[in-house]
Amino acid sequence: MKTKAKTKKKMLRNFPASVCKKQLYKSLFVNVIHSNKPRAVQTSASVSTNSDAATKQYLSAVNDTIERIESTLEPIFDAFEDDEYEIESGNDGVLTIKCGEKGTFVVSRQTPARQLWLSSPISGPWHYDFCVNELDWKCTKQSIRFWDRMQQELSNTLDQQVVFSSVKQ
Secondary structure (H helix, E strand, O other): OOOHHHHHHHHHHOOOOOOOHHHHHHHHHHHHHOOOOOHHHHHHHHHHHHHHHHHHHHHHHHHHHHHHHHHHHHHHHHHOOOOOEEEEEOOOOEEEEEEHHHOEEEEEEEHHHOEEEEEEOOOEEEEEEEEOOOOEEEEOOOOOEHHHHHHHHHHHHHOOOOOOOOOOO
């Protein structure tokens, strides 16, 4: 027989890091763990509904982020006469920002983890979770936000100030 703590831990392991586990536990599992009803019946509808909504919100945030980067960098890159500066975007959620011999930035969606990943020639790889309350991407390792890192590193790489437009609400 499993203990309540082991059951809670096993259930929480199935959810992405972007979901606040404490909040998720309170909203979904308190009634499940303390009830006599079968767990699968009680949780399946709640989890799929929350999961579908969260996935849609995540995909919308990723698409907005990629569009925002493209719309900000296209005029800057058009001013460069060098063909080594370009932006490549695909339907697969990957945005490649080529900055000549200074390196390449790659922004990609990671749908199973509901994260946005950044590969930077300056600082290396970074993973970001979308914070719904703040409509912003938070780094999983440090307190620096996605947009702050992008502005700082692209400004340094391109030798000019890069400022991204405000978040769409």
